[in-house]
Amino acid sequence: MNTKMRLFSYNFIDTPIHRLSGLTKLVCFLLLTFAVMYSYDIRVILSMMAFSFCIMWVSQIKFSQIKLMVIYVLIFLITNAVISYFFAPEQGVSIYGTRHEIVRLFGPYWLTWEQLFYQFTKFFKYASVIPLGIIFLLTTNPSEFASSLIGIRIHYKVAIAVALTLRYFPDIQRTYHDISLTQQARGLDLSRKARITDRFKNALLIIIPLIFSSLDRIEVISNAMDLRGFGKHKTRTWYTSRKMTRADHTAIVISALIFIATVWVSVFINHSRFYNPFI
Amino acid sequence: MSLPSIIEFQDFSFQYFSQAEPTLHHLNLKIYPGEKILIVGPSGSGKSTIGHCLNGLVPFSYKGDITGSLKIKGLETRDMNIFQLSKMVGTVLQDTDGQFVGLTVGEDIAFVLENDNVPTVEMKSRVEKLAQMVDMQDLLISSPYELSGGQKQRTSLAGVMIDDVDILLFDEPLANLDPATGKTAIEIIDDIHKNSKKTIIIIEHRLEDVLHRNVDRIIVLADGKIIADMGADDLVSSLILKETGIREPLYVTALKYAGVKVTSEMHPGYITTLGIEYSGEALKAWHKGIKPVENQNTNPSVLEIENVSFSYDGVRSILKDISFDIRKGEMISIVGSNGAGKSTLSKLLCGFEKEDQGNIRFNGENIKDKTIKERAEFIGVVMQNPNQMISKPMIYDEVALGLRLRHIPEQQIAARVDKVLEVCGLAPFKSWPISALSYGQKKRMTIAAILVLNPSILILDEPTAGQDFRHYTEIMEFLVEINKLGVTIILITHDMHLMLEYTPRAVVLAGGRKIADKAASVVLTDARLIADANLKETSLFNLAHLAGIEDGTGFVQGFIDYERGVKNR
Numbered sequence: 001m002n003t004k005m006r007l008f009s010y011n012f013i014d015t016p017i018h019r020l021s022g023l024t025k026l027v028c029f030l031l032l033t034f035a036v037m038y039s040y041d042i043r044v045i046l047s048m049m050a051f052s053f054c055i056m057w058v059s060q061i062k063f064s065q066i067k068l069m070v071i072y073v074l075i076f077l078i079t080n081a082v083i084s085y086f087f088a089p090e091q092g093v094s095i096y097g098t099r100h101e102i103v104r105l106f107g108p109y110w111l112t113w114e115q116l117f118y119q120f121t122k123f124f125k126y127a128s129v130i131p132l133g134i135i136f137l138l139t140t141n142p143s144e145f146a147s148s149l150i151g152i153r154i155h156y157k158v159a160i161a162v163a164l165t166l167r168y169f170p171d172i173q174r175t176y177h178d179i180s181l182t183q184q185a186r187g188l189d190l191s192r193k194a195r196i197t198d199r200f201k202n203a204l205l206i207i208i209p210l211i212f213s214s215l216d217r218i219e220v221i222s223n224a225m226d227l228r229g230f231g232k233h234k235t236r237t238w239y240t241s242r243k244m245t246r247a248d249h250t251a252i253v254i255s256a257l258i259f260i261a262t263v264w265v266s267v268f269i270n271h272s273r274f275y276n277p278f279i
Numbered sequence: 280m281s282l283p284s285i286i287e288f289q290d291f292s293f294q295y296f297s298q299a300e301p302t303l304h305h306l307n308l309k310i311y312p313g314e315k316i317l318i319v320g321p322s323g324s325g326k327s328t329i330g331h332c333l334n335g336l337v338p339f340s341y342k343g344d345i346t347g348s349l350k351i352k353g354l355e356t357r358d359m360n361i362f363q364l365s366k367m368v369g370t371v372l373q374d375t376d377g378q379f380v381g382l383t384v385g386e387d388i389a390f391v392l393e394n395d396n397v398p399t400v401e402m403k404s405r406v407e408k409l410a411q412m413v414d415m416q417d418l419l420i421s422s423p424y425e426l427s428g429g430q431k432q433r434t435s436l437a438g439v440m441i442d443d444v445d446i447l448l449f450d451e452p453l454a455n456l457d458p459a460t461g462k463t464a465i466e467i468i469d470d471i472h473k474n475s476k477k478t479i480i481i482i483e484h485r486l487e488d489v490l491h492r493n494v495d496r497i498i499v500l501a502d503g504k505i506i507a508d509m510g511a512d513d514l515v516s517s518l519i520l521k522e523t524g525i526r527e528p529l530y531v532t533a534l535k536y537a538g539v540k541v542t543s544e545m546h547p548g549y550i551t552t553l554g555i556e557y558s559g560e561a562l563k564a565w566h567k568g569i570k571p572v573e574n575q576n577t578n579p580s581v582l583e584i585e586n587v588s589f590s591y592d593g594v595r596s597i598l599k600d601i602s603f604d605i606r607k608g609e610m611i612s613i614v615g616s617n618g619a620g621k622s623t624l625s626k627l628l629c630g631f632e633k634e635d636q637g638n639i640r641f642n643g644e645n646i647k648d649k650t651i652k653e654r655a656e657f658i659g660v661v662m663q664n665p666n667q668m669i670s671k672p673m674i675y676d677e678v679a680l681g682l683r684l685r686h687i688p689e690q691q692i693a694a695r696v697d698k699v700l701e702v703c704g705l706a707p708f709k710s711w712p713i714s715a716l717s718y719g720q721k722k723r724m725t726i727a728a729i730l731v732l733n734p735s736i737l738i739l740d741e742p743t744a745g746q747d748f749r750h751y752t753e754i755m756e757f758l759v760e761i762n763k764l765g766v767t768i769i770l771i772t773h774d775m776h777l778m779l780e781y782t783p784r785a786v787v788l789a790g791g792r793k794i795a796d797k798a799a800s801v802v803l804t805d806a807r808l809i810a811d812a813n814l815k816e817t818s819l820f821n822l823a824h825l826a827g828i829e830d831g832t833g834f835v836q837g838f839i840d841y842e843r844g845v846k847n848r
Contacts, residue, residue: 141382142382143381143382143383143386163382164380166382167379167380167381167382167423170424171376175667178662178667179667179668181626181629181631181651182660182662182667182668183668183670184651184652185629185631185651185652185654185655185659185660186655186680186681186684186728186729186732187652187655187680187681187682187684187685187732188684189652189684204670205670205680206670208669208670208671209666209667209668209669209670210667212666212669213664213666213667216666217377220372220374220377220378221377221378221380222340223336223340223372224372224377224378224380225380225390226335226336226339226340226361226365227334227335227336227361227365227370227372228365228380228390228391228394228438228439229362229365229391229394229395229442230390230394231394232362232394232395233394233395233396235396236393236394236396237392237393237396237397237398237399237402238393238399239381239385239386239389239392239393239399239402239403239406240386241399
């Protein structure tokens with residue numbers, strides 16, 4: 001449709017990351033995400049982040065492709081940080097067991113080194129998952145992604161639902177756009193000038209035709225699938241599935257090692273999920 | 280024929296649970312291996328239901344009561360499930376886009392094999408082979424968004440044939456294709472029939488287009504009953520087509536106008552077999568006798584399009600330097616293949632997109648700075664699919680919507696809605712729910728919902744898509760009525776009959792450029808324009824040649840003038 005829509009979607013470039021199978025990437029993504037989510041050790045988190053940036057560089061993802069996403073994520077993380085401070089300003093103190101005050105902000109709100117360190121860790125923890133997700137999304141062929149779900153024991157009907165969503169999403173988007181324009185021509189005001197309640201009612205005027213025209217389409221699609229034997233057997237093969245290569249095995253082993261290493265650091269070095277520099 | 284039949288209906292009836300009356304009544308029909316059968320019938324005749332019964336969607340997806348028997352390859356279908364049936368009957372659906380379930384061509388062709396647990400390696404080689412057969416081997420990794428309608432249909436065909444089925448069923452294969460692509464589709468189906476000896480069943484209401492190539496038998500269906508089972512020559516020379524409301528080939532209509540008695544001895548089923556020996560003189564005489572109609576529209580221009588260019592992404596231009604005027608009260612068609620820029624042009628007119636260069640003037644005033652809503656006061660647009668416009672449950676509310684959104688007092692609204700419902704012949708249904716309307720009525724209601732805003736120009740995108748002859752005529756005659764009230768009508772279409780019969784003037788777009796702005800009779804007889812715009816030569820032109828009339832274009836124009844005369848009488 002236009003260039004904007006291609007910004008955040010799969011593009012094939014020949015890099016070692018793109019060449020990995022969808023299943024490998026899914027497994028690695030899950031292992032690394034768990035690793036990062038498990039640990040509250042800033043050293044682990046920062047090294048993970050450095051690692052993800054390396055992978056991002058290898059897979060030739062350009063900043064312009066992900067700019068919008070990065071901005072949204074940053075806004076979310078900052079909001080999250082501010083709000084969690086106001087709800088639990090003493091969280092850091094109760095975790096690390098010490099209290100080093102910096103300054104009193106107002107009322108009961110003190111800024112402590114513990115709280116700052118805790119929130120800093122949390123911020124980077126979330127921030128380091130994002131590059132992993134971006135890499136996974138941008139380097140995995142959508143239908144390979146669907147077939148990879150089978151590899152982690154998800155039923156193929158769920159997998160095909162994912163694939164179909166990817167297949168028809170642009171259609172629905174386009175229909176939505178067309179309906180919205182024709183309804184605007186009839187006088188629909190979607191701008192900020194309209195009152196909130198009106199805007200809600202007006203949105204319905206687009207969504208209702210969208211639903212009804214989509215229902216027609218669903219009938220066609222499900223007939224087409226029935227006629228071509230979908231759901232006949234308990235299992236199903238995939239045109240896009242690839243044989244696991246040595247690169248795939250290596251990638252999984254590396255990710256597994258990283259996962260084990262973070263758990264090991266927590267259990268044997270920190271004796272907790274948190275790294276405590278205050279004691 | 281002593282061969283055992285491959286399909287046999289015996290006193291077969293079917294009634295959907297949701298309907299009060301049976302859709303198919305006591306059918307008796309035998310189809311033999313290797314035959315090519317065409318099933319025709321108006322909307323609601325039950326022809327799609329026959330298709331559903333053959334491929335198992337009845338009763339698998341659409342439940343109902345079956346009586347009598349339907350055997351395919353000697354097996355009773357009611358004892359089989361849809362999967363067993365799909366191994367014998369392969370179906371290419373009408374909506375080739377909806378049918379495209381894969382993310383790429385390769386995946387879509389492989390869909391059946393995936394469901395059959397065929398190993399990936401074997402799957403790849405079989406897909407390769409089938410793709411080659413339908414000439415799609417270079418597009419295996421293309422997504423449906425990069426394909427034309429014809430290419431999607433080829434993909435569907437490959438996806439069905441990969442299973443090596445004995446029977447191929449085509450459900451309205453021409454519905455979504457432009458004329459040239461439709462012609463190719465009929466040729467591909469014919470080639471497959473010749474090369475593979477498969478049994479082919481085509482369900483279609485566009486008789487003339489299917490008869491571009493030979494068919495063995497034509498089954499005519501009306502009100503759920505088989506009323507004819509004969510060859511093309513017999514059918515075309517009978518009264519059956521007229522009685523059932525199926526459009527006869529245009530050249531046959533011309534022969535009849537010329538006073539020629541069309542008999543099956545003339546082999547009138549296909550233009551290529553038509554024996555013209557005795558009718559040439561009659562045609563010439565008729566042609567000479569037609570008085571040309573002077574309908575030069577000399578009104579001032581209502582819309583001037585001047586050097587308009589447009590591109591979505593700033594790289595690939597969709598419209599290049601388009602200029603033409605539309606006069607007040609004209610009925611004009613904009614034609615061209617998919618991707619020629621027809622829809623984009625209409626979006627520019629309505630302000631959905633802004634032209635990069637050039638000017639659009641309405642009654643001499645540049646409308647560059649007018650918003651979508653402001654433009655809607657004088658240019659109304661009606662989408663192809665009525666369901667995409669309907670957002671209210673009741674007819675009155677739907678038609679009133681545009682006025683209510685403009686905060687017009689309810690009293691005025693009532694008066695305007697009543698008037699427009701009257702014009703559109705929907706007054707008796709004023710307080711009905713929309714769900715009670717037929718497709719054609721819904722279409723008229725969406726037109727009413729736009730007309731209520733009193734636009735002076737109405738743009739319609741494929742107003743007759745998927746309609747049978749009766750509904751087509753109904754919708755078009757309705758538009759003629761509105762046109763007579765002074766509304767300028769712009770039709771975006773690739774229906775050649777529509778162009779020829781209803782719009783004296785056609786603007787032809789190809790590759791984003793305007794390549795012609797001429798009378799429809801000129802466009803449809805100009806070989807170069809036909810090729811560039813993915814159209815098809817009208818059979819009237821071939822008829823003129825057969826009859827030895829040199830001025831083919833004049834003959835076509837004469838036919839249009841004569842036909843208008845007949846209709847206005």
